[in-house]
Amino acid sequence: MEITGLGSAIVECPRIGKMIQQYGEIFLIRVYREKELVFCQRRTRALEFFSSFWAAKEAVLNCLGFSGPGVSRTQVEIIMDRQGRPLVQLHGSAKLAAKKLGIADFMISLASCRTHATATVISLPGKAVSSRNRD
Template identity: 45%
Template structure:
């Protein structure tokens, strides 16, 4: 497996809370997929879950080196698999970018506490 890129991001949960408070549905729908919104609003601390997903999307864009390349926030979806951990689903421009640049797999690790959320993403050229 060759590592093609690495990305990491940390964000203050209060920053995402302020964006949601200020911009509401417009912010949520610009950044998160319907599946992500549905998942997060059902959790005890939705802000923390939204912040973690924001960090993961930023980290993925850094690992793929696709910032400012037409990839939308909603082209990257963070999925949760009980007992297996999180994964990233690429659609639209993100999927096309990955294919064009030989990115077969994105490995993701998420973390959060009350005040901060973080994510680490590795882009590789092999599925497993």
């Protein structure tokens, strides 16, 4: 299996909790897409899921070569499939960047506890962006 990129990120859950408390809806809609908000808010450990999704977005952006400000986190969407596995769906400039880099898919792993959340993402090559990465 050929790998085109690797990204990882770790975040402190209380830091994300503080951002949500301090900025509320403004923070949430700048970082998360509608489906992500609904999914996380319905969980008993919502903060861990928000933090895991944040870490996943950062790890995907690392795979795409983006770092720092300038790319909207909402361009990377984390979706859970029916078996509870995380999937990546790209939008906007993140989707275009993946296409230019020949990235067709991602493998993603999430882990969290009360204090930290982490994500590891591997990007995989392909000729066209896969169905999971279509708007």
